[in-house]
Amino acid sequence: MIKLNDLTLKYDNSIVLKNINITFQKNEIVGLIGKSGSGKTTLLKALFDFDIVKSGKVTYNSTLINNKVSKKEILEYKNKISYIQDGINLIENLDFFKNVQLFYKKYKNWFYKNFKIFTKKQKEEIFDLCSYFELTDLIFTPINKLSTGQKQRFSLIINLINNTEILLGDEITSNLDYINSQKVYEYLQELKKEKIIILSIHNLNDAIKYTDKIIAIKNHEIKSIYLKENYNIKELMDYFD
Structure with a gap:
């Protein structure tokens, strides 16, 4: 299980995402949606690139993970991750x-x-x-x-x-x-x-069909979290270009 608590993410001193509180766990595919530049990629990278984490906590199975823990601990954690880019x-x-x-x-x-x-x-x-x-x-x-x-x-x-x-x-x-x-x-x-599976998705139909949870990002924040049984197509469309 991965937990993000009160996370603020920055690039070049500019806030990309703030007030991030979310839990990721096995047996679900989580989809990240939001218009171009909304911060989907940044949120994914925050799970292994702790230089962009300016405040808040990332925990993996209740263990705090950040740049202050030993290099061995960070390496062991990062070896558990595959990051697939477009x-x-x-x-x-x-x-x-x-x-x-x-x-x-x-x-x-x-x-x-x-x-x-x-x-x-x-x-x-x-x-x-x-x-x-x-x-x-x-x-x-x-x-x-x-x-x-x-x-x-x-x-x-x-x-x-x-x-x-x-x-x-x-x-x-x-x-x-x-x-x-x-x-x-x-x-x-x-x-x-x-596995813990988290995907940024650019296609609404794929997001609806294949995810179990959708995190919708807008204006530097998580605006809504939808569970599969509560997907609202009209609302979700607002998060796509």
Whole structure:
């Protein structure tokens, strides 16, 4: 469980968000909505970039997390997080498989990590995810030869393979077509029982269909928190460009 208490977030001495009080827990997908520049991305980053937290508390399972705790504690916490951006964070001149070898966090031991070796089970998980997202034929194709949508799916797969407890997504379907967007959200539905999942979402229909809770941001604050059974489409539309 992650709790934010009386959080104020700043960039360059300008307040981006204030009076943030919210709890995130497993078994729910939380959607962040708000017009461009409202602070959705900032709220996601506040969960791991404590330089932007000017006041208030971030706690994880009742443990205070900030820049004052030990580097070991911060590293252990950050290793529980995957942050997926709308941009593509892959090395362009390498193929997907080599990218996975570089960014993978769950190697069996130091020997496997040093030589970038996957166990049989890990390799199966990688290929199963590629099959689900219909990318098997492109695993050994250089990233710079792929379409934007293919790159984004591969970028997403790397974060999913790392199997972290906390999954943060910043408009993760922005470069995907309808079918692949639905595949992403349906896969996340299968994961939510074991993870804290928080997504900034740019599509109202996706927010309504796939989230369990919606946090609506406006004028530097959380204006409303909606539970799925109380979603009001007319009100929610006001938070989209």
